[in-house]
Amino acid sequence: MHSLNFATLVRALSQATNRSLAGSRVFCHPDALSVLPANFSSLAAVWGIRIVTDPDAASSCSIHLHAQYAEVEGERIDYTERRQLGELTAAEQIDRAYAGMPVTRQIADELLAEHTLEGERVAVSLIIEPKTAVLLLELQRAGAQVGVYATAAEVHQAVADELARRGVKVYANAAWTPEEEHAGGLRLLDELQPTVIIDDGASFARLASLERPELLAQLKGVAEETTSGVRAFEAMEKAGALTYPVIASNDSQLKTGFDNVHGTGESCVTTFLNVLGDSWIDDSAARGEKMAVIGYGPVGRGFAVRMRSLGAHVVIVERSATAALKAQYDGFDVLPLAEAARACSCLISATGVVHTLDLATLQSLNDGTVLGVIGGIANEIALDELTALTGQHISPAVPLTQLQLDTSLDAGSDTGRGASGSRNAQLIASGDGMNYTVSGGNPIEIMDMSFAVQLNAVRMLVEEADTSQGASGSQLPHAVIRLDAATDERIARSALKARGAQIDEQREMVTDWTRTRFSAPTTTSATHTTPEEASHGEHA
Numbered sequence: 001m002h003s004l005n006f007a008t009l010v011r012a013l014s015q016a017t018n019r020s021l022a023g024s025r026v027f028c029h030p031d032a033l034s035v036l037p038a039n040f041s042s043l044a045a046v047w048g049i050r051i052v053t054d055p056d057a058a059s060s061c062s063i064h065l066h067a068q069y070a071e072v073e074g075e076r077i078d079y080t081e082r083r084q085l086g087e088l089t090a091a092e093q094i095d096r097a098y099a100g101m102p103v104t105r106q107i108a109d110e111l112l113a114e115h116t117l118e119g120e121r122v123a124v125s126l127i128i129e130p131k132t133a134v135l136l137l138e139l140q141r142a143g144a145q146v147g148v149y150a151t152a153a154e155v156h157q158a159v160a161d162e163l164a165r166r167g168v169k170v171y172a173n174a175a176w177t178p179e180e181e182h183a184g185g186l187r188l189l190d191e192l193q194p195t196v197i198i199d200d201g202a203s204f205a206r207l208a209s210l211e212r213p214e215l216l217a218q219l220k221g222v223a224e225e226t227t228s229g230v231r232a233f234e235a236m237e238k239a240g241a242l243t244y245p246v247i248a249s250n251d252s253q254l255k256t257g258f259d260n261v262h263g264t265g266e267s268c269v270t271t272f273l274n275v276l277g278d279s280w281i282d283d284s285a286a287r288g289e290k291m292a293v294i295g296y297g298p299v300g301r302g303f304a305v306r307m308r309s310l311g312a313h314v315v316i317v318e319r320s321a322t323a324a325l326k327a328q329y330d331g332f333d334v335l336p337l338a339e340a341a342r343a344c345s346c347l348i349s350a351t352g353v354v355h356t357l358d359l360a361t362l363q364s365l366n367d368g369t370v371l372g373v374i375g376g377i378a379n380e381i382a383l384d385e386l387t388a389l390t391g392q393h394i395s396p397a398v399p400l401t402q403l404q405l406d407t408s409l410d411a412g413s414d415t416g417r418g419a420s421g422s423r424n425a426q427l428i429a430s431g432d433g434m435n436y437t438v439s440g441g442n443p444i445e446i447m448d449m450s451f452a453v454q455l456n457a458v459r460m461l462v463e464e465a466d467t468s469q470g471a472s473g474s475q476l477p478h479a480v481i482r483l484d485a486a487t488d489e490r491i492a493r494s495a496l497k498a499r500g501a502q503i504d505e506q507r508e509m510v511t512d513w514t515r516t517r518f519s520a521p522t523t524t525s526a527t528h529t530t531p532e533e534a535s536h537g538e539h540a
Contacts, residue, residue, distance in 0.1 A: 003035055003037050004032075005278055005279075007278045007281060007282075008079050008278045009070075010266075010270055011270045011273040011278055012077055012079045012081070013070060013072065013077060014266065014443070015082070015270050015274050015440070016077045017072050017077065018096075018440035018443055019062070019063075019443055019444055020445040020446050021048065021443075022047060022048030022049070022443075022446075023050075023262070023499070024048075024049055024050065024061075024062055024063055025052055025061040025062060026044070026051055026063040027057070027063070027065065028051060028052070028065045029064060029066050031066055036065070046306065046309040047306060089158070090156070091162055094130045094134065094159065096444070097131045098134050100448060101444060101445075101448035102498040103449060103494045103495050104135065104138055104451045104452050104455065105134075105138060106452075106494055107455045107459075111143070111455065112141060112143060115143065116459055116462055116463065117142045117143040117144040118143040120145070120195050121145045121147075121193060122139050122144045122147075122194060122197075123188055123194035123197045123204065124139070124146065124148045124149070124197075124198045125149045125185075125201075125204035125205075126198065126225065127154040127155075128148060128150045128154060128156055128159055128160045128163070129156045129436065130440075131441065131447040131448075131451070132159075133162070133163055134451070135198075135451045136163060137168070138455075139455075139458075140167065140168060144196075145192065146169065147168070147169035147171060147188045147191070147194070148160075148168060148169070148188075149171045149204060151172070151176075152173065152175065152177075152180075153396040153432045153437055154172075154436065154437070155172045157175075171184040172184060174397070185204060189207070189215055193215055195218055195220050196220055196221060196222070196223070196458055196461055197221075197223070198457075199223070200225045201228050201377055202228070202230075202232035205224075206232065209243070216243050216244060220461045220464075220465040221461035221476060222244060222245070223457035224246055224247065224248055226375070227250055227256075227260070227297065227299075227352050228352035228377050229250065230248045230250050230480060233480050234480050237478075237480055242478050242479065243478055245461060245477065245481055246480045247457035247481050248480050249450075249453045249454050249457045249483070251483075252453045252483050253488050254452070254488050254491050254492060254495075255450050257298070258446055259442060259446050259447070259450045260299045260375070261299070261301060261302040262443075263443055263446035263447065263450070264299045264302060265298075265299060265301070265302020265303045265305070265306055265374075266302065266443065267439065267442050267443060268299075268303050268433075268435045269306045269307055271429075271438065271439040272428065274438075274439060275434070276426075276428075281310050281311050281312045284312065284313075285311050285312065290314070290346075291307060291312050291314050291346040291348065292314075292335065292344040293317070293348050294318075294340075294350060294351060295323075295349065295350035295352075296316050296318050296320075296323040296326060296350075299374055299375045301326075304332065305330070308331075314332060315332060315335050315343075316333070316334045317334070317335055317337050337361060341364050341369075342366070345366070345368070345370065346369065346370040346372075347365075347369060347370070347372075348372045348373070349372070349380045350373075352377050354378070354379050354380060355379060355382045357380070357382060359382045359385045359389075361382075362381070363405065367424060368425070369425045371428065371431070372431075373433055373434065374435065375433055376432055376433030378432075379431075380431070381427075383427075386403075386405070389407035390404045394430050396432070396437075397430060399428070400427070401426075401427040402424045402425075402427075403424060403427040404424055405424060406422050456483060456487050460483065461476070464476045489506075
């Protein structure tokens with residue numbers, strides 16, 4: 001019997017269900033053990049999958065593996081079948097997401113009971129897909145008026161239509177032009193006049209700051225979802241242009257440490273496989289080819305480590321010496337971008353920085369190079385500059401596009417060309433974030449934690465403003481602010497409880513600075529530590 005390719009297994013499970021493999025408990029039936037690869041346990045560990053073979057513990061596992069198929073909470077997934085979430089209706093997709101987001105629902109229950117969001121007008125600028133739908137509907141259930149905006153490439157149209165049917169004001173359409181996107185964003189601001197904004201990339205709040213500044217007096221603040229967005233707000237703060245508080249939801253341990261590393265890292269690998277095929281990595285390795293991941297933050301690391309586990313020869317490109325050193329200590333070679341562009345058959349940008357792959361780099365690529373973005377902001381690959389020269393139109397949300405690289409500026413160049421004499425790259429997901437553009441986005445369980453963080457950020461903005469009798473008197477500074485560690489701890493404990501895990505209660509550690517390793521022993525029953533002991537304690 002043929003061995004089951006691990007890449008095929010994770011692609012099938014992830015893409016068909018949008019459930020998180022990281023953190024999951026997987027029961028291997030006896031027939032599955034005969035086809036799983038010999039290194040299955042070590043591969044599963046890299047992906048954060050917990051393997052169970054004891055039949056008595058099978059009922060505690062959400063995924064059951066058989067030789068030819070898997071069962072995910074009773075649903076059969078054939079490994080060779082390339083299923084998509086889009087085969088479900090939008091209502092079914094939203095219902096599935098609801099079932100996997102208990103922590104978000106719990107916090108919405110608290111907001112409803114506390115009447116925190118009554119009278120609030122919340123504008124949300126996020127990718128419109130089933131998990132975002134849960135956030136929007138829970139905000140609405142908790143008492144807020146809710147409007148949502150997204151660019152055309154970020155709209156799952158069936159989900160947007162279902163949200164509109166359920167009373168959410170939707171300012172987005174998958175068929176919109178850039179001009180219509182701009183007008184739609186302004187229309188949401190004008191009609192809703194939000195008191196709170198939940199943003200992704202800081203684009204929507206900056207639109208308000210630049211084009212509707214008269215609305216900012218009633219804005220209690222912004223909860224920002226992404227690294228690139230936090231970076232933009234920090235630049236506004238430094239320039240003295242930030243006139244409202246911003247909660248950096250992105251910087252919560254439960255966002256960056258899970259959403260970025262596991263959510264985006266995992267789902268982008270399985271989306272890559274879904275677009276290019278399960279055998280792409282093996283075929284590439286057989287040809288001696290390399291893949292470059294540009295950016296070794298949480299997203300880049302999550303992607304690179306998983307790709308390497310599947311057999312890809314991954315190198316890292318980094319401008320930060322600290323991040324590059326981390327990559328080396330994780331076992332990756334590091335290269336400058338120009339060298340990687342010549343040496344690698346695939347370049348994946350994970351920086352959240354515009355023109356990471358600039359025009360000069362694109363014009364230096366070999367024919368057939370694969371290009372993609374994970375995480376992603378507009379024109380992280382300099383498609384705006386390239387297409388201005390080539391005249392090529394890039395349709396949004398296309399799994400794989402032949403991108404023209406040659407321009408009139410390339411005349412006489414001897415860069416490696418295809419058989420036709422011209423050079424093309426293979427562009428994944430039209431240059432947008434691949435997992436949310438041509439797949440289901442980050443897994444349900446991961447977004448449950450991220451949206452729990454966002455709801456707590458909204459609560460903080462509203463409660464602090466209400467304490468001071470209005471937004472203009474908010475006790476929060478007009479600055480980028482982080483949620484406290486206690487909030488992360490509460491969310492994490494709720495997530496563990498929802499997943500059936502139990503842990504000990506935290507102990508209050510009292511550090512007596514007068515006690516050192518040279519002090520006489522004490523007989524007190526209280527828990528005291530010396531500073532040296534505390535440094536080796538539970539959080540070391």
